[in-house]
Amino acid sequence: MRAAVLNSAPGKLELEDLTMDEPGPREVVIRTAAVGLCHSDLHYIDATWRTDLPEVLGHEVAGVVASVGSEVSSVRAGDHVVTCATIFCGYCRYCTNGQLSLCLNHQALRTRPRPKLTNAAGRPVGTMGGLGGFADSMLVHENGVVKIDKAMPFDRACLLGCSIVTGVGAVFRGAQVQPGSTVAVIGCGGVGIATIQGARLAGASQIIAIDVNEHALDQAKFFGATSTVNGREVDSVEAVRELTGGGVDYSFEAIGVRVTAEQAVTMLAPGGVATILGMIPDEQPLRIPSSEFFMKEKRIQGSLFGSNQFMVDIPRFVDYYLQGRLRLDEMVSERIRLDEINDGFDAMRRGGITRVVVEFDQ
Secondary structure, X not given: OEEEEEOOOOOOEEEEEOEEOOOOOOEEEEEEEEEEOXXXXXXXXXXXXXXXOOEEOOOEEEEEEEEEOOOOOOOOOOOEEEEOOXXXXXXXXXXXXXXXXXXXXXXXXXXXXXXXXXXXXOOEEEEHHHOOOOEOEEEEEHHHEEEOOOOOOHHHHHHHHOHHHHHHHHHHHHOOOOOOOEEEEEOOOHHHHHHHHHHHHHOOOEEEEEEOOHHHHHHHHHHOOOEEEEOOOOOHHHHHXXXXXXXXXXXXXXXOOHHHXXXXXXXXXXXXXXXXXXXXXXXXXXXXXXXXXXXXXOEEEEOHHHHOOHHHHHHHXXXXXXXXXXXXXXXXXXXXXXXXXXXXXXXXXXXOOOEEEEEOOO
């Protein structure tokens, strides 16, 4: 198999030939069709966040099942599938409560008797989230895979596994946005745009998009934002308060920066809920006046991959797309080959990109 491997960070991805082990009883071999580039991948490439190396990144994947282990019953060869990094056991207290992203046995499910991947030197190579989508093939636990309708195009289906499930999922499952409420979304990349679409689908009366890139703000209007705020030109919090007459009911931070997370709380109306979607480094602790909470009853929460139930959510998102209610075509800013993947991440660093997708020949 051919893969783009992160061997050192900060660094670049390097194309290598790897050896994949045979699937275990509950594992699935997938021929990768399309994979989206995500800012969380970029965090590891730039060493904003650390992971054990070498590793194959990539977690926003669609593909075709090539073969399955002896105990797999949920999918079979030839099925079109989307993967999700919230691989779950199905029997711990979080799974049985529908909180798959908090599964207590997630790490154990990624442990196997032999390395999944090895490089030319015989060294084990890790896979991000148990997936490793920057490769032409993947070996994934069956509880990280969901079958989708074959009418769904791969280059749009892959978006469902991260940006859509994170953004739309946070609206419906994490924050539980109510019809007629007001929403602010800070950051209009892939996850932010998905969050805006989720707020539109939920029936929010006002959806305020905040970014420092005018192209991103123009895109936000297309996907459902009713107002936009350029945070480079004005005070975002004051602008939101003016637009809403005092603050929003729900805010979403989709960048991963301490300052914008603090703004997400400050721009809330009393009783509002701020949901943090961005990967804020631990060395950036939040500083929020305690009176925001005990005097105004504001709340702040996290939402990992949209607090998803992806076996249900992703087929539902496919239906939304096929019905014309979820706009994915316009979210794909660029389509590239695997050998162009570093150029794709450079484009993301420059900004104004919603999603770059790597396509593989099928």
